[in-house]
Amino acid sequence: MTKESQHQRPDNSDSPGSDIVLPHSTAGESLAGAVVVSNPPLQESLSGWRKVRHVVGLDRAIGFTVLARGWSGIAGLVTLRLIAKHLSLDEQGYYFTFGSLVALQIVFELGFSSVILQLASHEAAHLKIHDGQVSGEAVFHQRLASVLQRSTRWYSVAAVLMACTVIPVGIHFFSGSANKHPGHPVAWFFPWCAVVLAAMCTFQIDPTFSFLEGCGYVPQVARTRFWQSVVGNLLAWGALLLHLGLYAPALLIAGQALAGAIWIFSQRKLLFSLLRLPVGKNRISWAEVWPFQWRIAVSWLAGYFIFQLFNPILLWYWGPAAAGQMGMSLTLMNALLSVSLSWIYTKASPFGQMIARKEYTKLDHVFFRALGQSVVLCVLGCFVMWLGDAYLYTHHSPYALRVLAPLPFGILMCCPVLTQIANSQALYLRAHKQEKFLIPSVVGAIFTGLSTYFLGKYFGAVGVVSGFLAVGIIIGTPLSSYTFIKYRKLWHSS
Numbered sequence: 001m002t003k004e005s006q007h008q009r010p011d012n013s014d015s016p017g018s019d020i021v022l023p024h025s026t027a028g029e030s031l032a033g034a035v036v037v038s039n040p041p042l043q044e045s046l047s048g049w050r051k052v053r054h055v056v057g058l059d060r061a062i063g064f065t066v067l068a069r070g071w072s073g074i075a076g077l078v079t080l081r082l083i084a085k086h087l088s089l090d091e092q093g094y095y096f097t098f099g100s101l102v103a104l105q106i107v108f109e110l111g112f113s114s115v116i117l118q119l120a121s122h123e124a125a126h127l128k129i130h131d132g133q134v135s136g137e138a139v140f141h142q143r144l145a146s147v148l149q150r151s152t153r154w155y156s157v158a159a160v161l162m163a164c165t166v167i168p169v170g171i172h173f174f175s176g177s178a179n180k181h182p183g184h185p186v187a188w189f190f191p192w193c194a195v196v197l198a199a200m201c202t203f204q205i206d207p208t209f210s211f212l213e214g215c216g217y218v219p220q221v222a223r224t225r226f227w228q229s230v231v232g233n234l235l236a237w238g239a240l241l242l243h244l245g246l247y248a249p250a251l252l253i254a255g256q257a258l259a260g261a262i263w264i265f266s267q268r269k270l271l272f273s274l275l276r277l278p279v280g281k282n283r284i285s286w287a288e289v290w291p292f293q294w295r296i297a298v299s300w301l302a303g304y305f306i307f308q309l310f311n312p313i314l315l316w317y318w319g320p321a322a323a324g325q326m327g328m329s330l331t332l333m334n335a336l337l338s339v340s341l342s343w344i345y346t347k348a349s350p351f352g353q354m355i356a357r358k359e360y361t362k363l364d365h366v367f368f369r370a371l372g373q374s375v376v377l378c379v380l381g382c383f384v385m386w387l388g389d390a391y392l393y394t395h396h397s398p399y400a401l402r403v404l405a406p407l408p409f410g411i412l413m414c415c416p417v418l419t420q421i422a423n424s425q426a427l428y429l430r431a432h433k434q435e436k437f438l439i440p441s442v443v444g445a446i447f448t449g450l451s452t453y454f455l456g457k458y459f460g461a462v463g464v465v466s467g468f469l470a471v472g473i474i475i476g477t478p479l480s481s482y483t484f485i486k487y488r489k490l491w492h493s494s
Helices: 003-006 029-038 040-056 062-084 087-107 113-124 138-179 187-213 218-243 245-265 269-277 286-307 311-317 320-340 350-358 360-394 406-413 416-430 438-493
Strands: 127-130 133-136
Touching: 040 113, 062 218, 062 320, 087 138, 087 187, 087 245, 087 286, 087 320, 113 127, 113 187, 113 286, 113 350, 127 138, 133 138, 133 269, 138 187, 138 269, 138 311, 187 218, 187 245, 187 350, 187 416, 218 245, 245 269, 286 438, 311 320, 311 438, 320 360, 320 406, 320 416, 320 438, 350 360, 350 416, 360 406, 360 416, 406 438, 416 438
Parallel strands: none
Antiparallel strands: 127 133
16 A cells, blocks of 8 residues: 555544554644644643654554553453462463463464465555455455455364364373373363364454454554453453353453454455455465465474473473463463564564565664564563562462462573564564575474473473573574574565
């Protein structure tokens, strides 16, 4: 979408790019002038707020995303309180291990949502989308429709395959763990099935979100994710208060699915028109997608072994209580990481459009500025979280046993910055519709998986987080930075 079209678009909170501020040459110029004359302090205050937003890099997309993830952080503290009160230590372990195992949906998703976003953003760069109407050259219009049609078919089939596979895998794993640690039996069977069925619903919603983000609906998607978090957490809290225990994760996911489905239905005019549009010879072919797709798929599968093995390994070898402490600590870390990554992830669609127009100087300026802002926030957040953990243990709080001790928690809090840098570099390169992080992802997954298994088996949580940090410092960050520098220079110079 061109800059001129953005300035001409009327303010509409349900249209992409609605966070664009109209230039002073619009009809509101006289009113703005009147405000300046009649109330200078107000204008100075607004000017000061704009400067703060500029320095921090805060726009509507980031604002809604930070609001959603900030809410998730606060909600996580409430959830921690309710879990500590209404779940035993063993039940807490199952609570968080449910999330680790349901993440096996990556095997069926194969990172296609990331591909959808980039494909949609590259086609939408040549179109104008307003009030559910698409205008522009027919070839780009049909290719954009093809992205949505293909993704809808793929995820409808994959969702069923995911449920039919992940449910029995979880049953086998939890049965074996229960036999290995028979001390405190936990009723996990029906809650586990409910979690997977709820995840099957969100599995089909997420690619539509990615598509709409690629079309420029970044602030609207971020706003909807906020409401997903609110509705999901409220349902989970209700389950815990009503002593439904391990059904809370299923209701959390179901609430997210419900809020997401309501907003997607509000966009039915655009979505249905694209689903019905004949695309003919201009459809996106697998031959075009596959060279990018299979590398993304392998990278995402590798990510599972980097981030999702901790809880199952500790549950199997050290029992549900150890897994629960790790799960709660990882939840806090991921909440912080998701907030700081908002500065980068909300730029995925604009990155794709800048690349489509070959605006590489602008791309680098936006990327490096956002990266610096997000890293500073991440470092500060990690330090504050560690201080909070140390406070709980120093004052012998009953909540202290729900998270890792200060030593392993401190080691864990050294990891988010490394993860953030690598993820940001990967998103930058993937915006070029290229996947060059295959080798860093696979190498990192192999070493992290091995360190998690062997160090976790013999040294517990301290071994798991120490291995994770060591792999990030010695292998992950150097390899990802080398890949980023190499291909950025190669692609932009040519």
